[in-house]
Amino acid sequence: MATIKDIARIAGVAPSVVSRALNNKYGVKESTRKRIVAIAKELGYHPNSAARSLVTRRTETIGVVMADISEPYFSQIVKGMEYVATQTGYTLLFSNSYENVEHGRVLRKMISGERVDGLVIIGSNIQEKGFIAALAEQEIPFVLVERNLPDPKVNCVWVDNVQGGYLATRFLLDKGHRRIGHIAGNLHFQVALDRIEGYKRALEEAGIAFCEELVVSGNFLTEGGYRAMKELLKAGCTAVFAANDAMAYGALQAIAEEGLAVPDDVAMVGFDDLEFSALTHPPLTTVRQPRYEMGRRSLEILTAILRGEEAGGVKVCFQPEITVRRSA
Amino acid sequence: MATIKDIARIAGVAPSVVSRALNNKYGVKESTRKRIVAIAKELGYHPNSAARSLVTRRTETIGVVMADISEPYFSQIVKGMEYVATQTGYTLLFSNSYENVEHGRVLRKMISGERVDGLVIIGSNIQEKGFIAALAEQEIPFVLVERNLPDPKVNCVWVDNVQGGYLATRFLLDKGHRRIGHIAGNLHFQVALDRIEGYKRALEEAGIAFCEELVVSGNFLTEGGYRAMKELLKAGCTAVFAANDAMAYGALQAIAEEGLAVPDDVAMVGFDDLEFSALTHPPLTTVRQPRYEMGRRSLEILTAILRGEEAGGVKVCFQPEITVRRSA
């Protein structure tokens, strides 16, 4: 492993000159710089990141916290973030909480160990409110994705979930449905609550009474959607709005098992517009979130803050749209 | 941020003693250690990882290289790796090549910058042979997943793809099919070649001549499977073995578009057994790879090597099984 000293020796200059030359700083004669750069290249030199962060107190690394990177929902968000990271040279360090509230431990290690310069937290649990507050106390910048916290200093990127729930329900209402079920998400997450809110709002606007038994709570997973649909089928309804696509898949399965047809017997609208939703049977009508954009935007904000180009307290709300396919 | 010196000052000992105490090394009186640990806890001390790696030359970080973490195929492998990483305290650093052969640049940065202690490379391209060879020259330990290289020093974890292809084709043969198409993967990948090989072997065993026009090459992606199937439909066949599930999804779509029924008009067998394959219409019969296990095993091997408990040159071949659903 070539070091800065090796290069300095070969070039016949001091290590500090090499450092400045390689970092494109002022105060190095152009000819010297060229010589140094050439030698560095020849030696296949790469700065030792540990040594560098030790003195700069920066790691050029951003930590990304989410429930489970293997959930397809996250993949486009992550891709959007990676796009920016590649442009800016930041390294992304993922940490999956797997619903384990104790991911605070990993975070604390990341932060206190000074392994990351900033954090993006996707889809935080309501119960973690205290944790987020504690984070805000720290000096480390962070952005919340899929969450809007009232605190004006907290950076948030989210989609208007109330509007999304409204859109989905309204779509079914417009098709003439009057008895519309809702498969809700995990109620510990604000998004689940917001989508219910949108559902209620559309119902109310249409003059339809909210019916407790038509709302069954799932867990945002396919299997939960399956179970919820089985219940909803007993309660009886002609249409269902599922709080996310993964649950809609399970619901579709449950409906098929009962020998019922979609959308003729039961219409279905999901939320997220995952890649796979074009491939279900029938293809799923769903509320689209611009996930790639959301990921991109969140990292842009964080990067700007880390670079000192932005003060923080940025709030970005994306508007959802409905993607019409054949399930409703 | 509390440092080891702060603790030393408060405890009234030398920094070196604190270091030994916190790292559970010999040569610290139990009472001293307890006192030090208590102070460290009180101060919320976490070792600065940059400082530590600078002297130990270890980062406790493992780099994971793959084409695209958002492909569902990788998710279970990654989960298996994370399981081990959590147990052993290693941090995983992901790098997606996005088919960009130039991911060598990122790797070189990871390695030369001493950011990772070892690497897991999932699904490497055949063209990267030189790159792998170069890697072997380096002192950095690595494990190849989904690839078996003849070099006895290279650690490999893979599934018997020839056998998998054989199993799939044989299954269709046993159902009485005689004209079986194959949607091959990207031919730059050994797995694609191996699965074709298995397909041919089964055909030969059944005394059926291999027919060039019945093999259409996709790219391992859904859309490629769709296009390949359209071609295959023209060539005419009663069954298809797709080299992975993602392509099978596209193929299913193409078949449905032609108004044909699965498995009555065309039977379909995939490869991988992704979570989603239980949800297609009809549910997909497919060759199962133990992806979680493969991920787990690969990291166990690498960890053992890094810990010096294993010399290297480990070869682990998993056997595929067929998961029978309703598409064939």
Added chain:
DNA sequence: TTGAAAGCGTTACCAC
């Protein structure tokens, strides 16, 4: 424009 030297937080070595 260049060089010398200090220091980042930790571990490792050697003396006590």
Added chain:
DNA sequence: GTGGTAACGCTTTCAA
């Protein structure tokens, strides 16, 4: 058992 000190590779003063 403990303490002092040098090193790890880099950036950053400050002086030349």
